[in-house]
Amino acid sequence: MASSPLPGPNDILLASPSSAFQPDALSQPRPGHANLKPNQVGQVILYGIPIVSLVIDGQERLCLAQISNTLLKNFSYNEIHNRRVALGITCVQCTPVQLEILRRAGAMPISSRRCGMITKREAERLCKSFLGENRPPKLPDNFAFDVSHECAWGCRGSFIPARYNSSRAKCIKCSYCNMYFSPNKFIFHSHRTPDAKYTQPDAANFNSWRRHLKLTDKSPQDELVFAWEDVKAMFNGGSRKRALPQPGAHPACHPLSSIRTRSIAFSSQTLMLLEEIFGEKDQ
Structure with a gap:
């Protein structure tokens, strides 16, 4: 990767993406x-659930609505x-013909009018953020992402995953002033260089750094992109997770069932006591 514009004596070396770490199974192309x-039309297994896939623009995409109604059915639309x-996952809206194909494949109901499609990698990231553990990716020691943003006059820095241990951690070292910033503060930090152009931030706020902060390399390797996506998924607010319902589970195992059972038993005892009381009065 390219070095920082103004290197300092304590600059962190940016590891080469080709030799930094080996691509995982997700980055390997699927057969065929x-x-x-x-x-x-195809089928992809996510967390043990079959999801219908459809090839759009040469890329296999999954039906977001089907994922929401199965794997993420315990979470609200919002x-x-x-x-x-x-x-940073963008849905691609399918055409009427593609929507009809999804209906016939059983991914969408007949009454559906539209459907958003996301890639398999994006579906895995989305499901993992709800159902899995957002562990930091395995990266070499002293590794740093060369990142930049274009808010205001723009800035460039080194995102150090080893320092990113909370949402407010100062893990980005500015390449110009060597100061450290948290990701949500770094997008408001800029330097006016001779070739810089002022860009009005697109509704930039402290929670939108994942959208504005990008890898400086315009054509990074897939494994580097995946590692960057995994890092951005950390501390992403609302890490609440719910367990998937177990198929064939006995209703009595549900906590509400035991509550209902106890309430019914209590009501029966109450009725028996009332019958005894009123029965004695009648005698």
Whole structure:
């Protein structure tokens, strides 16, 4: 990766993405990926649940509505929408023909009018943020992402994952002044360089750094992008998770069932006492 514009004596070396870490299984191409045909229907298993996939613009995408109604059915629409936006996941709306294909495949109900599609990688990230543990990716020691933003006059810095242990951690070292900032403060920090152009922030706020802070390398390798996405998913607010319902679970195992059982038993005892009291009075 390119070095910082104004290197200092204590600058952190940016590891080369090709030798930094090995790509994981998610970055490996799936068998037959090059032979995908437009509107080809497939199936992907996420957390043990089959999800219908459809090839759109040469890329396999999954039905977000089906994911929301199965894997994420215990979460509200607003929770899923806000988390998707925070993770930078953009839905691609399918055409009427593609929507009909999804209906016939059982992914969408007949009454549906539209459907957003996301990639398999994006679906894994979204589900992991709700159902899994957002552990930091395995990166080499002293590794740093070369990042930049274009808010105001813009700025460039080194995002150090080892220092990112909370949402307000000062983990970004400015390449110009060598000061450390938290991600949500760094997007408001800028330096006016001779070739810089002022850009009015697009509704920038302290919670939108994931949208404004980007890798400086315009064509990074997939494993570097995936690691950056995993880092951004950490401390993403509302880390509340709910366990998936177990198929075939006995109703008596549900806590509400025991509450109902106790309330019914109590009501029966009350009725018996009332019958005894009124019965004695009648005698």
